[in-house]
Amino acid sequence: MGFPGYFLIVMEFIQWSKDNGVPVGPGRGSGAGSLVAYALKITDLDPLEFDLLFERFLNPERVSMPDFDVDFCMEKRDQVIEHVADMYGRDAVSQIITxxxxxxxxxxxxxxxxxxxxxxxxxxxxxxxxxxxx
Missing domain, CATH: 1.10.10.1600 (Bacterial DNA polymerase III alpha subunit, thumb domain)
Structure with missing residues (x-):
């Protein structure tokens, strides 16, 4: 389905966050069911142990691109955003809030x-x- 780059980018900034003392949530949403995400340490939840549904993440009938819900410590979230903007370019980074x-x-x-x-x-x-x- 063409997502290796997507997984690797998410893996990179989560690992950067952990290496730089930015607390990261365990992972939630549709991405939490991905064994690849667990193997890459994008999520801390073993989908096999918790019987999570992988189909929700990479369903060919899904209209939108799959996503990872990533939570960062509010006090250090700006550091992560700055890192991602420096690494991948400011024009490739945006924030979404609900x-x-x-x-x-x-x-x-x-x-x-x-x-x-x-x-x-x-x-x-x-x-x-x-x-x-x-």
């Missing part, structure tokens, strides 16, 4: 769970919030 939102009721339920309150108590409080608190 923002998640939570509904008011879900926030109340999650906070209640974290604080150890009984589900029934938290559920009663969350039901006091109108459907559209806006």
């Amino acid at each position: 923002f998640g939102t939570m509904a008011a009721k879900a926030v109340i339920r999650d906070v209640g769970r974290v604080l150890g309150h009984p589900y029934g108590f938290v559920d009663r409080i969350s039901k006091l919030i109108p459907p559209d608190p806006g």
